Amino acid sequence: EIVLTQSPATLSLSPGERATLSCRASQSVSSYLAWYQQKPGQAPRLLIYDASNRATGIPARFSGSGSGTDFTLTISSLEPEDFAVYYCQQRDTFGQGTRLEIK
Amino acid sequence: EVQLVESGGGLVQPGGSLRLSCAASGFTFSDHYMDWVRQAPGKGLEWVGRTRNKANSYTTEYAASVKGRFTISRDDSKNSLYLQMNSLKTEDTAVYYCAREASYGDYGRDYFDYWGQGTLVTVSS
Numbered sequence: 001e002i003v004l005t006q007s008p009a010t011l012s013l014s015p016g017e018r019a020t021l022s023c024r025a026s027q028s029v030s031s032y033l034a035w036y037q038q039k040p041g042q043a044p045r046l047l048i049y050d051a052s053n054r055a056t057g058i059p060a061r062f063s064g065s066g067s068g069t070d071f072t073l074t075i076s077s078l079e080p081e082d083f084a085v086y087y088c089q090q091r092d093t094f095g096q097g098t099r100l101e102i103k
Numbered sequence: 104e105v106q107l108v109e110s111g112g113g114l115v116q117p118g119g120s121l122r123l124s125c126a127a128s129g130f131t132f133s134d135h136y137m138d139w140v141r142q143a144p145g146k147g148l149e150w151v152g153r154t155r156n157k158a159n160s161y162t163t164e165y166a167a168s169v170k171g172r173f174t175i176s177r178d179d180s181k182n183s184l185y186l187q188m189n190s191l192k193t194e195d196t197a198v199y200y201c202a203r204e205a206s207y208g209d210y211g212r213d214y215f216d217y218w219g220q221g222t223l224v225t226v227s228s
Contacts, residue, residue, distance in 0.1 A: 034214045043200055044148065044200075044215070044218055046214055049207045049208060050207065050212060055207075055216065089148075092150040092166070093150070094147060094149065094150065095147070
């Protein structure tokens, strides 16, 4: 069973700053990885699929990279609405999440 | 517009049963695998299980934590997904989401692209 480990657990940044979130898989998953955003009281939203492809309607400030075991979600310039929890996912496994909070 | 609307959550005693429903609209329900994902209060996401489509014989898969206690079914004629939960434990307390799987990208891999708003199940005496 693949384990996904996200870091950091919490990231404190200000609007306009760049956010870099990490997800590490316990074994190679090729590029088969997604990122989701979840705001309080809402369902998760698909942001990135196949490690680096933005889902429909996702702003260009969101980008994903990586393959094998190491993946990164980057938000180039944080908007107020980007402060949320982010999860990586590979098939039936989710990472534990990174909380992106306003500094 | 794709919509998934869960219902059936509530308070149940340990050892009890509950049946959740998910009503789908805005897409060809019968084409898609459908899943249940849950989230305990203040915790992360946990995949519960899936049902494949008719072309794949409606086969099901479950997380180890619920296997033998939970059953996923679907009624394509009603565009509905179900989760029968038996022998409920306090650790099953969570918001339960139904989610659509769809194929994306050059490799046709499946991802959860639409989610319902969730229904809360509380298992407590």
